[in-house]
Amino acid sequence: MLCVHRLFSVFSPATRWSRPVVGAALTAGLVLSAGAKQPLKNAKAPAEQVEQSATSSRNTSSRATLSTGKEGGRYELTPERRALLNTIRYAEGTWKDGEDKGYRIMYGGGQFQDLSRHPERVIVKRYTSAAAGAYQFLPKTWKGVAKELKLSSFEPRHQDQAALHLVERRGALKEIDRKGLTRNAMAKLAPEWASFPTWTGRSAYGQPVKSPQDLASFYSSNLRQLRNQLGA
Template sequence: MPFWRHPSPSLQPLSLLLLLGTLPLLCSAATPGQLPAKRIQPLPASNLGSGRVETKGPGLYELTAERRAALETIRYAEGTWKGGSSIGYRILYGGGTFNSFERHPDTVVVKRYASAAAGAYQFLPGTWEAATRSLGLSGFGPASQDQAALHLIERRGALAELDRGVLTDQAINRLAQEWASFPTASGGSAYGQPSKSVEQLRAFHRESLRRHQLRREGAPA
């Protein structure tokens, strides 16, 4: 389905879309666009059930304490954190849920706006398809979603900074180009949607990182 062309990829009010006679599929996560593709070793389907992917192939993402904190912060911003519950991986745009992890649900939800975003990181179908091709992912389960999100973080140039365990202004601005719930350097969402403040994101990130670092060291979180 072709997208309606607009100077900004932000969500459009449903009334305006109906007036124009078109209803595009939109979501809170941005499509990577023209960023260069990176070929990554296919991920063995048998390993997708665990939180950490073990493989001898290059290019797959280890779930370190720093990366877990980054992923959880994105979920917090996107409204899919749900206290750390796995239900966050089943969230559709608008707050509903889907049942099967077999594939991206690709279900359009109309709630003032129209969107087919789904999962913990609110992937658009096209964004998800591109990530699965690059990573060789199978299914839409939690481990696959985590891997795809790390892939998008890396493509936006924020992974190396986040690996240092600090949510810098630069990292936030880069993530804002992918997730509308992150504020840009100029303030507010890049896509005209509600966003978390820098202070809210950093406070959540610090607590998440502290918890995972304690677990890594074997201390009670």
């Protein structure tokens, strides 16, 4: 469920982008390891090759971006943090199988193209909201965090950094680093994202909410995939 509640809270909250060097290397290793250098006798049929390529792309898009380089920003993207970000996207309805198009989503499901800035477009669809991006930032929330972190655009890596900053501000980042997405961490994030449950299991804003079990299951499964990609 997209977070329309952020209209009422200053603390509330999708073009390709240049992935960090390590993330790009990881993606290249995963996708190219079965490339043209293999013996001809092991070649797959064309249809099977296309299917495998599509599957590989789905499995590595976004989810494979784990580490940061000099341009990565304040927060390192560990497997635990990437799994958290993916879980927030899952809860907010912007997961899109891990594809980058999730970073271009506006409230209501529409897409925008310009990632140089927040679209700041008010959408009326059951509710009224200008939330946008993978983590459904409101313009006011985005401007504040972007200024604090010195983020020059709305590109995916900057959205990731901003979301982690909001998680840290809610006092949940260290706990998730140590213990994973606990029930207590979910409750801490509930005021930030309406799709996360409070201790009562409900949304802090009376909106549809994901269950603790659903979020924990997605987080655990995604974390396993990320660790397997790294051979951890």
